[in-house]
Amino acid sequence: MPVQLSDKKxxxxxxxxxxxxxxxxxxxxxxxxxxxxxSDQGELSFEDIYGILNMSKSAASNSINFLxxxxxxxFITKPGERKRYFRCKLKSLKEGVQKMLESMDVFNxxxxxxLEQRAEETEEFNKGLEDVVSYLDFMKMELPALFLKWExxxx
Amino acid sequence: MPVQLSDKKxxxxxxxxxxxxxxxxxxxxxxxxxxxxxSDQGELSFEDIYGILNMSKSAASNSINFLxxxxxxxFITKPGERKRYFRCKLKSLKEGVQKMLESMDVFNxxxxxxLEQRAEETEEFNKGLEDVVSYLDFMKMELPALFLKWExxxx
DNA sequence: CTTTTAGTTCACAAGTTAAAGAACCAACTT
DNA sequence: AAGTTGGTTCTTTAACTTGTGAACTAAAAG
Numbered sequence: 001m002p003v004q005l006s007d008k009k010x011x012x013x014x015x016x017x018x019x020x021x022x023x024x025x026x027x028x029x030x031x032x033x034x035x036x037x038x039s040d041q042g043e044l045s046f047e048d049i050y051g052i053l054n055m056s057k058s059a060a061s062n063s064i065n066f067l068x069x070x071x072x073x074x075f076i077t078k079p080g081e082r083k084r085y086f087r088c089k090l091k092s093l094k095e096g097v098q099k100m101l102e103s104m105d106v107f108n109x110x111x112x113x114x115l116e117q118r119a120e121e122t123e124e125f126n127k128g129l130e131d132v133v134s135y136l137d138f139m140k141m142e143l144p145a146l147f148l149k150w151e152x153x154x155x
Numbered sequence: 156m157p158v159q160l161s162d163k164k165x166x167x168x169x170x171x172x173x174x175x176x177x178x179x180x181x182x183x184x185x186x187x188x189x190x191x192x193x194s195d196q197g198e199l200s201f202e203d204i205y206g207i208l209n210m211s212k213s214a215a216s217n218s219i220n221f222l223x224x225x226x227x228x229x230f231i232t233k234p235g236e237r238k239r240y241f242r243c244k245l246k247s248l249k250e251g252v253q254k255m256l257e258s259m260d261v262f263n264x265x266x267x268x269x270l271e272q273r274a275e276e277t278e279e280f281n282k283g284l285e286d287v288v289s290y291l292d293f294m295k296m297e298l299p300a301l302f303l304k305w306e307x308x309x310x
Numbered sequence: 311c312t313t314t315t316a317g318t319t320c321a322c323a324a325g326t327t328a329a330a331g332a333a334c335c336a337a338c339t340t
Numbered sequence: 341a342a343g344t345t346g347g348t349t350c351t352t353t354a355a356c357t358t359g360t361g362a363a364c365t366a367a368a369a370g
Binding site: 012121129 | 161164170171178179192193197245248249252259261262273274277280283284286287291293294297301305308309
Binding site: 026027028055056057058059062082 | 357358359360361362367368
């Protein structure tokens with residue numbers, strides 16, 4: 001029998017899951033990842049997962065494997081048991097934020113290519129683009145220092 | 156006849172368009188928005204757009220209207236002409252970055268709710284979560300000042 | 311060696327998205 | 341008033357996504 005969760009937790013799984021969905025993760029994987037963050041059990045079995053979330057074994061299997069492959073979930077085993085117990089890697093959350101900031105930088109480098117290709121005559125538009133580029137450049141330059149500041153603050 | 160674009164520009168439209176797609180925009184809208192950023196004509200007609208991008212009138216019409224509704228594109232008209240000339244609103248780019256940062260904050264507030272629901276016994280995990288929350292809190296607090304710093308630097 | 315456990319894989323159904331094409335319509339031209 | 345221009349809307353189609361259930365498999369238990 002799978003662990004039972006309070007209604008509040010089940011609601012939170014929906015809310016958090018929706019958030020992951022919005023940022024591009026598949027629905028089933030989003031729920032599973034949310035569940036692993038919300039359940040008080042440090043780790044859950046395969047049966048727990050598809051039982052609590054009321055999804056088919058195949059949906060659970062595929063999504064769990066996706067989450068493992070994308071380094072967002074890992075698992076432990078217990079001596080004498082064949083089951084795997086899955087848990088979310090919190091580290092992946094901060095890495096997710098990191099990736100978001102990196103994608104700003106990818107965008108910026110495309111913008112720079114756009115600027116190179118644009119005719120000089122369209123001065124006003126180009127200035128607008130340069131403004132965005134300079135903003136993103138600045139962010140990229142300053143964020144590492146900001147991160148350090150936070151690390152120091154923690155101590 | 157629609158305006159013709161160099162191969163380099165057409166490639167860039169693909170690259171930039173792909174980037175918008177990845178961040179959730181529909182394919183046709185992504186190409187149109189990219190085109191409006193890359194074309195040297197300050198603004199393009201309906202015919203230009205579906206002609207250059209080789210898409211149906213309906214695809215173009217729907218996507219243009221979506222872009223207008225979501226405030227990413229606007230248009231001008233010329234005296235004595237019925238055509239509309241569409242152009243991208245660069246302001247929407249910076250607003251896009253802004254929205255991304257705001258979504259970090261929404262995420263953070265869900266994380267806080269998760270923390271409230273978690274049992275105290277799972278100390279290590281909770282500490283990890285608190286760490287992420289504190290990181291996001293810090294970012295939210297510091298980013299406005301960073302933005303001001305950039306604005307002053309520009310002058 | 312037969313059954314159970316812990317999953318995986320496959321074949322399919324259902325739903326969603328994206329685009330095409332044709333018909334349509336309103337405003338302007340001739 | 342008949343045609344043309346600049347789109348819009350509707351219907352259909354193709355493709356992709358998501359998930360189900362059933363069959364399968366490999367390891368362990370009885």
